[in-house]
Amino acid sequence: MKVLAIDTSNYVMGIALLEDGKVSGEYITNLQKNHSVRVMPAIQDLMRECNVKPAELDKVVVAKGPGSYTGVRIGVTIAKTLAWTLNIPLSGISSLEVLAANGKHFNGLISPLFDARRGQIYTGLYGYNEGLLQTVKDDRNVLASDWAEELKQREEEILFLGTDLPIHESVIKEIMGEKAKFAPYTSFNPRPGELAFLGIHKEAEDIHTFVPNYIRLAEAEAKWREQQNLK
Amino acid sequence: MSTDQIIMGIETSCDETAVAIVKNGTEILTNTVASQIESHKRFGGVVPEIASRHHVEQITLVIEEALKQAQVDYSDITAIAVTEGPGLVGALLIGVNAAKALAFAHNIPLIGVHHIAGHIYANRLVKELQFPLISLVVSGGHTELVYMKEHGSFEVIGETRDDAAGEAYDKVARTLNLPYPGGPHIDRLAHEGKPVIKLPRSWLEEGSYDFSFSGLKSAVINTLHNAEQRGESIEPADLAASFQESVIEVLVTKTLRAVKEYNVKQVLLAGGVAANKGLRAALDDAFKEIPEIDLVIPPLSLCTDNAAMIAAIGSVAYEKGKRSDYTLNANPGLEI
Numbered sequence A: 001m002k003v004l005a006i007d008t009s010n011y012v013m014g015i016a017l018l019e020d021g022k023v024s025g026e027y028i029t030n031l032q033k034n035h036s037v038r039v040m041p042a043i044q045d046l047m048r049e050c051n052v053k054p055a056e057l058d059k060v061v062v063a064k065g066p067g068s069y070t071g072v073r074i075g076v077t078i079a080k081t082l083a084w085t086l087n088i089p090l091s092g093i094s095s096l097e098v099l100a101a102n103g104k105h106f107n108g109l110i111s112p113l114f115d116a117r118r119g120q121i122y123t124g125l126y127g128y129n130e131g132l133l134q135t136v137k138d139d140r141n142v143l144a145s146d147w148a149e150e151l152k153q154r155e156e157e158i159l160f161l162g163t164d165l166p167i168h169e170s171v172i173k174e175i176m177g178e179k180a181k182f183a184p185y186t187s188f189n190p191r192p193g194e195l196a197f198l199g200i201h202k203e204a205e206d207i208h209t210f211v212p213n214y215i216r217l218a219e220a221e222a223k224w225r226e227q228q229n230l231k
Numbered sequence B: 001m002s003t004d005q006i007i008m009g010i011e012t013s014c015d016e017t018a019v020a021i022v023k024n025g026t027e028i029l030t031n032t033v034a035s036q037i038e039s040h041k042r043f044g045g046v047v048p049e050i051a052s053r054h055h056v057e058q059i060t061l062v063i064e065e066a067l068k069q070a071q072v073d074y075s076d077i078t079a080i081a082v083t084e085g086p087g088l089v090g091a092l093l094i095g096v097n098a099a100k101a102l103a104f105a106h107n108i109p110l111i112g113v114h115h116i117a118g119h120i121y122a123n124r125l126v127k128e129l130q131f132p133l134i135s136l137v138v139s140g141g142h143t144e145l146v147y148m149k150e151h152g153s154f155e156v157i158g159e160t161r162d163d164a165a166g167e168a169y170d171k172v173a174r175t176l177n178l179p180y181p182g183g184p185h186i187d188r189l190a191h192e193g194k195p196v197i198k199l200p201r202s203w204l205e206e207g208s209y210d211f212s213f214s215g216l217k218s219a220v221i222n223t224l225h226n227a228e229q230r231g232e233s234i235e236p237a238d239l240a241a242s243f244q245e246s247v248i249e250v251l252v253t254k255t256l257r258a259v260k261e262y263n264v265k266q267v268l269l270a271g272g273v274a275a276n277k278g279l280r281a282a283l284d285d286a287f288k289e290i291p292e293i294d295l296v297i298p299p300l301s302l303c304t305d306n307a308a309m310i311a312a313i314g315s316v317a318y319e320k321g322k323r324s325d326y327t328l329n330a331n332p333g334l335e336i
């Protein structure tokens, strides 16, 4: 079983190749550079290094957001086109869930986050149960302060992680105190190898209708709906 | 093995997700288009983020439909041509990345092509090109006179300095409270009215092939405004007819002058505004008197954005040895 995993949903770009249960290749950068220019050459290079031809792939797994609208579309477009044209299954995994997997040894719940500007974050709540990552609270777009207030009510300790954590760390610390734990920097990049593992057992998507999980409506769409409600 | 050249074209630069397959640069095997226009109507124009989202929803469906209709397999495809620009960057990215994935999966050559070159080459799907030629390109984003001395060679001899013709149409349509997209509505209304309202023609400095439509657009708005203030009413059909007459007179006159100066054999009409009936009729009339020059006007389906035109320019680019690697990117401001 050969699985190609692609994550371009945020600044971290990750590609992994999983062969028979082991990660045979993994490529990660955390740069503010154009995914559209770099991701396909990266896929080509990694597969060439690992000596795997496109036709030998058995599955494609992609990080489906949330994240940068443009970024996540690049990965999703490549993943769905590859899976469809090679006639192999496609699975989409939450970009936050991939990041949450970096907290697997934490004894509590995990809140991975991406900055969503103006004090907001994309986040969700995850936890490991008998070695399996589970969603405790769905992915959302929320004010970091509101989220911290909500999590403060819980019994478990919460681990926060993500490259954007420094933007929101002080707000979270102030509200949650000792209940909030912060992961080390080395666990901030979502790992495409984890993405591949999470995708293996995930059910296959309908490829044609598969789209990113943007969380938010397009701005024009949101305004239009608001106006419709006012009428 | 077949010796036919089979090019798949992919076009997602604005609000149409389009895939086509063209044989030997001239024969359309399929020309599949999924239009988003209904979705954008409620916003009164194309919303880039929404266009990008729709492209992701449609792209594999449209590719599948095209392959099915053309009864072509990947092993038959010589190259994949995709619009790399100009256009909306987020929209272009979907076509570019889908094209890369297909090219990679099946080891097929990839070629990034120019959208306007595509519009010009839509004509080759109607009739073989004869050089030298002049192409009048008129669309929502472009108004250009392009001189071609041979295949794949484009020299812009005139272009708009402000609004594109299609943009002016849309803005005037909005002023007249016509629905989006405004161009066809103005065209229709113009035929019901008479060009009795005096509007300016923008010739610019002597000898220039450039265009300018923002003055005309303002004149239309002022005319309406002044009439309103005087409590008079203006017949919208007459205003549409007068506006259209001004646009067309400038387009046709400059084209005629370029045709003579550059001593061309052929004149091509290209771009979305080429669907305008008034413009088509005026060009027909003008060139009736010079039958030695071949005027080509593509059918409506090849004037608006489509991928057959992308495959057509892709065919020539392939012959000329152009190839793109996987660093190919969307280039919203690409020069021809």
Ligand SMILES: [Zn+2]
Residues within 6 Å of the ligand: B115, B119, B139, B271, B272, B304, B305
């Ligand atoms: Zn166009």
